[in-house]
Amino acid sequence: xxAHTITLAALAVVAGLSLTACQNDGDDAAQTDPSSVxxxxxxxxxxxxxxxxxxxxDAGGGKDTAAGAGTDQQSKxxxxxxxxxxxxxxxxxIDGDPDGSVAVEMKNxxxxxxxxxxxxxxxxxxxxxxxxxxxxxxxxxPYVLRNGKTIAFGITYPLNETGGSGVKIExxxxxxxxxxxxxxxxxxxxxxxxxxxxxxxxxxxGPMGSAGQGG
Numbered sequence: 001x002x003a004h005t006i007t008l009a010a011l012a013v014v015a016g017l018s019l020t021a022c023q024n025d026g027d028d029a030a031q032t033d034p035s036s037v038x039x040x041x042x043x044x045x046x047x048x049x050x051x052x053x054x055x056x057x058d059a060g061g062g063k064d065t066a067a068g069a070g071t072d073q074q075s076k077x078x079x080x081x082x083x084x085x086x087x088x089x090x091x092x093x094i095d096g097d098p099d100g101s102v103a104v105e106m107k108n109x110x111x112x113x114x115x116x117x118x119x120x121x122x123x124x125x126x127x128x129x130x131x132x133x134x135x136x137x138x139x140x141x142p143y144v145l146r147n148g149k150t151i152a153f154g155i156t157y158p159l160n161e162t163g164g165s166g167v168k169i170e171x172x173x174x175x176x177x178x179x180x181x182x183x184x185x186x187x188x189x190x191x192x193x194x195x196x197x198x199x200x201x202x203x204x205x206g207p208m209g210s211a212g213q214g215g
Contacts, residue, residue, distance in 0.1 A: 077115045077144055082181040084110025087174055091188040092154070092211070099201065102155040102189045103211040104174055108145045117142035121175035121182065122155055122205040126193070127168040136204040143208065152211040158194055158201040166192035177208060 086107040093100045104122075108114055117140065122133035133155060145151055160166035169192060175182040194200060 077113050079178055080106070080108065080114035080116040080145055080176060081110065082176050082179050082183060084108065084114060085176055087176070087183050087185065089155075089172055089174070089185050089188050093189060098159075100157045100159050100190050102157075102172075102187075103152050104155065104172075104185075105150050105152040105211075106145075106176065106208075107150040108147050111147055113144050113146050115142050116145050116151060116177055116208055118177040119205060119207050120153060120177055121173075122203075123173040123182075124157075124169050124187070124193075124203060125171035125173060125184075127170060130173075131167075131193070131203055133203045133205040135207075137206050137210065139207045140209045151208055153208050154206040154211045155189075155203065156206075157189065157203045158196075159190060160192045160194045162194050164195065166194050168192050 086109045087104065088107075089102055089104045091101075092103045104120065106116070106120075119135050119139060124131040124133070136156070143151060155172075169187045169189070172185045172187045173182050174185060193203070
């Protein structure tokens with residue numbers, strides 16, 4: 001009888017210890033180590049675009065890395081105005097290229113971000129009248145051009161290899177996309193175009209974000 005009493009008491013102690021262990025395991029499962037929880041810090045710049053930021057590059061690649069593309073941001077941002085853009089042009093022709101090329105850069109100097117998309121208007125002033133560039137390529141997605149950043153597009157034109165004076169280019173007129181106010185720039189490319197009967201290669205302009213050879 002004494003042996004049975006001792007055995008029962010021992011079993012009771014073991015059962016009590018098992019119950020306590022199970023409770024402790026449950027408490028541990030309910031608690032999460034704070035160091036294992038992933039946290040996300042908000043971006044200081046907000047959504048970036050382009051993806052290209054082809055996209056990020058300067059005039060050589062067409063898009064500045066700080067140009068953004070987010071639908072939400074675009075809907076809240078005004079379009080880029082001529083008065084808020086510093087527009088310049090430079091010759092990008094390299095010996096051996098089949099066509100002449102010029103890159104036009106637009107720097108946002110408005111003091112705030114703006115949206116730019118599609119094609120700029122491009123006209124060449126010549127001694128034979130105005131020549132309007134034809135659009136080449138598909139318009140890209142809208143870009144949020146951040147204040148102080150630059151986006152560029154390309155112009156291509158046929159080279160005058162006839163040996164004659166050709167059609168003299170006297171100036172470059174650029175109108176930003178969705179704007180009506182143009183700016184007139186000094187033409188930085190070759191001085192003339194070949195005289196043609198209309199069957200030659202046209203002057204073309206690429207969409208915003210294109211620059212360099214081939215438009």
